[in-house]
Amino acid sequence: MRIDQIWRYPVKSVGGERLTAATVGALGIEGDRDVAVHDERDEVTWAGAIPALMRLRAVAVGPGLAELILPDGRRFRSDAPDAADRLSAAVRAKVTLVEHRPPHPPHAALHVMTTTALRSLGSALPDSALDASRFRPNLVLDDVPGDQASGYPEHDWFGRRMAIGSLRLRFTEGCDRCVMITKETPTVPHDRSVLRWVARELGNTLGVYAAVETPGHVRVGDRARWLD
Secondary structure: OEEEEEEEOOEOOOEOEEEOEEEEEOOEEOOOOOEEEEOOOOOEOOOOOOHHHHHOEEEEEEOOEEEEEOOOOOEEEOOOOOHHHHHHHHHOOOOEEEEOOOOOOHHHOEEEEEHHHHHHHHHHOOOOOOOHHHHOOOEEEEOOOHHHOOOOHHHHOOOOEEEEOOEEEEEEEEEEOOHHHHOOOOOOOOOHHHHHHHHHHHOOEEEEEEEEEEOEEEEOOOEEEEOO
């Protein structure tokens, strides 16, 4: 197997950035979900409550800082004096941007999917537009061995350990899905049928979480191997 895609989501519930390389620490990819969106009650909100968040993208520009990209291409930093006003206008809800740590519990530091699963889901839902942005993984692995070359092979990885260069992962649990996977992103439209199918056919699980046993640096194309 090898790394096909690396994704980071600098702002929680906002579209992310595709990377060629990343540093992975005990709590996940550096810069992942370092910023959150707070609602008018000053509590963390999400795209289930404000779907327009998923139509934006964000790129990391520094520790606890991100640049947000609106659907029309305009950009602003999360620490800009008018950031709250600009984001509120874009999503039509009163919101603010705040630093957000820690982004993940240690047992779910990375969200991993395979291209096999994405292809299988695409075959099952030929009328749906599907890509990684709908499911928000951190790592997408390709070249799954032949005996797992169809279906959803990552669902059989719980408890196993993997090495990717110096990085060591232990797969812990499946990713329980919610309304987020139905939302419009910059590359796919709103689609309720995706969640209905995943809930009915896959027990509402798609993808797998991993704990980071040994931090490391990864690049697209790096080979992955099993340690057990």
